[in-house]
Amino acid sequence: MSVETPSDIAAACLRVLWTDRRHFADGMKATAAAISRSHELIAESREALARAATIKLPLNLPETPSGPADRPPICIDCQLPMRYLVSQLDAAHALIRHVLFACDCGRTSCQAVVAET
Ligand SMILES: [Zn+2]
Numbered sequence: 252m253s254v255e256t257p258s259d260i261a262a263a264c265l266r267v268l269w270t271d272r273r274h275f276a277d278g279m280k281a282t283a284a285a286i287s288r289s290h291e292l293i294a295e296s297r298e299a300l301a302r303a304a305t306i307k308l309p310l311n312l313p314e315t316p317s318g319p320a321d322r323p324p325i326c327i328d329c330q331l332p333m334r335y336l337v338s339q340l341d342a343a344h345a346l347i348r349h350v351l352f353a354c355d356c357g358r359t360s361c362q363a364v365v366a367e368t
Contacts, residue, residue, distance in 0.1 A: 324362060326354035333360055340366055 323332045333352035336359070341347035348366040353359045
């Protein structure tokens with residue numbers, strides 16, 4: 252039967268402390284790796300967002316676009332062709348132009364057409 256001396260007890264405590272310290276160091280290493288990984292993922296996602304901003308989205312445009320002069324809309328109240336008022340390019344899509352028509356009765360109609368290049 253072995254008798255534990257105070258120095259044996261202290262040595263056993265130190266072994267436990269060193270083991271715990273190793274676990275702590277391993278935990279710190281894993282945490283640092285996770286932080287580093289998250290930084291890489293953030294950088295990657297920023298690059299992906301920058302790339303996405305340059306990609307032109309496919310637009311479902313009519314196959315035979317009609318310009319404002321081609322066919323003015325008919326006023327639903329008067330059943331008469333409306334007159335061209337003003338147009339401006341879409342803020343997001345350079346291919347789209349919003350055209351505003353007006354009728355003598357005061358009704359207006361805004362149409363989106365393919366911008367002429
Ligand atoms: Zn009208």
